[in-house]
Amino acid sequence: MTPKIKTIRWHIPLLLLPAVIIYSAIMIFPLLATLNLSFFNVEEGKQVFVGIANYIVLFGNEIYSEKFWNALGNNAYFFMIHMLVQNPLGIILAAMLSSKKLRFTAFYRTAIFIPAILSFVIVGFVWKLILSPLWGIAPDLLDMIGLKSLFLPWLGKEAYALTTISLISVWQYIGIPMMLIYAALLSIPEEVVEAAECDGITGSSLFWKIKLPLILPSIGIISILTFVGNFNAFDLIYATQGALGGPGFTTDILGTLLYRTFFGFQLQLGDLYAGSTLATVMFFIILAGVCGYLFGVQNRLRRYQF
Amino acid sequence: MGTLKLKNISKSFGNVEVLRDISLEVADGEFVIFVGPSGCGKSTLLRIIAGLEDATKGEVIIDGQMVNHLGAADRGISMVFQSYALYPHMTVEANMGLGLKQAKTPKAEIKARVTKAANMLELTPLLNRRPAELSGGQRQRVAIGRSIVREPKIFLFDEPLSNLDAALRVNTRIEIANLHNSLNSSMIYVTHDQVEAMTLADKIVVLHDGKIEQIGHPIELYNHPCNMFVAGFIGSPKMNFFDADKLDVKNAITVGVRPEHIKIDAKQGDYECEITYVEHLGSDSNLYLTHPKLGAFTVRVFGQVAYARGETLHASLLKESMHKFDEHENVITDI
Numbered sequence: 001m002t003p004k005i006k007t008i009r010w011h012i013p014l015l016l017l018p019a020v021i022i023y024s025a026i027m028i029f030p031l032l033a034t035l036n037l038s039f040f041n042v043e044e045g046k047q048v049f050v051g052i053a054n055y056i057v058l059f060g061n062e063i064y065s066e067k068f069w070n071a072l073g074n075n076a077y078f079f080m081i082h083m084l085v086q087n088p089l090g091i092i093l094a095a096m097l098s099s100k101k102l103r104f105t106a107f108y109r110t111a112i113f114i115p116a117i118l119s120f121v122i123v124g125f126v127w128k129l130i131l132s133p134l135w136g137i138a139p140d141l142l143d144m145i146g147l148k149s150l151f152l153p154w155l156g157k158e159a160y161a162l163t164t165i166s167l168i169s170v171w172q173y174i175g176i177p178m179m180l181i182y183a184a185l186l187s188i189p190e191e192v193v194e195a196a197e198c199d200g201i202t203g204s205s206l207f208w209k210i211k212l213p214l215i216l217p218s219i220g221i222i223s224i225l226t227f228v229g230n231f232n233a234f235d236l237i238y239a240t241q242g243a244l245g246g247p248g249f250t251t252d253i254l255g256t257l258l259y260r261t262f263f264g265f266q267l268q269l270g271d272l273y274a275g276s277t278l279a280t281v282m283f284f285i286i287l288a289g290v291c292g293y294l295f296g297v298q299n300r301l302r303r304y305q306f
Numbered sequence: 307m308g309t310l311k312l313k314n315i316s317k318s319f320g321n322v323e324v325l326r327d328i329s330l331e332v333a334d335g336e337f338v339i340f341v342g343p344s345g346c347g348k349s350t351l352l353r354i355i356a357g358l359e360d361a362t363k364g365e366v367i368i369d370g371q372m373v374n375h376l377g378a379a380d381r382g383i384s385m386v387f388q389s390y391a392l393y394p395h396m397t398v399e400a401n402m403g404l405g406l407k408q409a410k411t412p413k414a415e416i417k418a419r420v421t422k423a424a425n426m427l428e429l430t431p432l433l434n435r436r437p438a439e440l441s442g443g444q445r446q447r448v449a450i451g452r453s454i455v456r457e458p459k460i461f462l463f464d465e466p467l468s469n470l471d472a473a474l475r476v477n478t479r480i481e482i483a484n485l486h487n488s489l490n491s492s493m494i495y496v497t498h499d500q501v502e503a504m505t506l507a508d509k510i511v512v513l514h515d516g517k518i519e520q521i522g523h524p525i526e527l528y529n530h531p532c533n534m535f536v537a538g539f540i541g542s543p544k545m546n547f548f549d550a551d552k553l554d555v556k557n558a559i560t561v562g563v564r565p566e567h568i569k570i571d572a573k574q575g576d577y578e579c580e581i582t583y584v585e586h587l588g589s590d591s592n593l594y595l596t597h598p599k600l601g602a603f604t605v606r607v608f609g610q611v612a613y614a615r616g617e618t619l620h621a622s623l624l625k626e627s628m629h630k631f632d633e634h635e636n637v638i639t640d641i
Contacts, residue, residue, distance in 0.1 A: 189389060189391065191387045191388070191389050191391035192391045192392075192393065192394075194358050194378075194385075194387070194391065195385070195387060195391035195392075195393075195449075195452075196393070196404075197357075197358060197377070197378045197379065198356065198358075198378045198379060198383070198384060198385045198405070199379060199404050199405030199408055199452075199456075200377075200378075200379030200380075200405055200408045200409055201379075201404070201405075201408050202377065202379075205408065209404075209408075210393060213395040214394065214395060302395070302436075302438075304394035304395060304438065
């Protein structure tokens, strides 16, 4: 009998340590600190524990709750436009790019992807200029094809602003779903497509019956990336419409609302505790969405090995 | 019915000519095998027949009808691919029935045909599985089943056994042979493995550099190769080639002798050689010999031998089994 020697393999925690320290310092700790902060408030100049009082204010006080539900609704609409326009369009573009008959694919691929690497400040500013009723080129362009009567100051109209800003965001980020789907389409073996051809499946039925089912896992990933990206969005709206999400808060989303609450804006004073509360709520909204996806959808999508 | 006629097929990819003026006929019910080294154009030829590739020149005629302009699905052919090419997201049953479903065949008939093919290939218990849950051999059987269900005029096989392990390869080979027997349809089969070619084919087409070198029955090709390429390609181990003058053979440039047509003896023979290597295969043995004048050559003997590397051995070439070739590497028939 050889005696069992329990050795502690020190090298494992040792090698994990740097990553754990860095990740904790910049992710875990701030997150926990924010969660913690949402249970405090200032009374008579001192920080005191108030339990869930901040949450009661956020959801119960009309000034706060009205803004919150407005932002959440706008955010949901923002997300819906991405799901309905950006992702289907990205799939169509990828399908076109992967077609062998198309020439200059490298050019199209790059051209469509470039906005995704541009700064949101540039994108926001450029689109503001394009759509400006005063010096924008959109009215002139419409005039050239005789449709000037259709022009409206889209970013300034309450009815259109949110849709317009959503579409600008779609324009900027469409390259990402396109690239992911393109990669997924390229990974479908040529022989499977040829077998389908022998079975008489060509053209659009080839896409619907063979290719689409095989890229579904990638579409799932794209949906969840879109969800997280959209509910964390802030930058484009801030650059284009300002922190107030104008006109009349119609483009106000959770990101801009959080910015105003936390840091303050114009006459509104920044409130650390209300901001933390809102940040926590946002965290749980996104967590719920991601968990719903992981447990509800991901399990049902099969990944295929060829 | 399933006859095929190829008329002067040529194919180029840009400046590269892969097929040059191929003409060929396949009779109804015939099992034809295209064999040749990698890059000889055999797969391209099969793909042209299938309609997956267009010929640069020439005509493909199936059952007397020119099909150059028809798509793969309308030619009445079906193809089995090397990598199986099953639809990963569908069950075995759906995989086999998809072609018929696309052609709007009534459901009951699809069901009947799939059931029949599944019985034939012993796939019935697997019908509800997906390709990922099958072994390699099972996947290839599904791919063959998918072909059968379509009831094609001509079956096309593109190296169907290459991805299988050795034992499975033999089994599936027999299965394909049985299938040909029971279905009695025309089959065209591409392989680089001459054992498959020899065992399965009614007719072998040897391709080399985009040209047909010889067409014939396997044994005819073995006994009467028409040039050095076919002589070297058919038969394993390879035929030995010697300079004719070294063997004192007149009216020829090269002489070919198959390894099994060389007699060896420990004591006497025409050439005294040294053994450089011995392969013991159990049922037979391959001896690699060198002779100072003839150079290196291979001898195949049946059964097991006790010779070892470094020993001396006497070899005699069987005169009546020699193949003589002229300066263009074509065979000389002087009998």
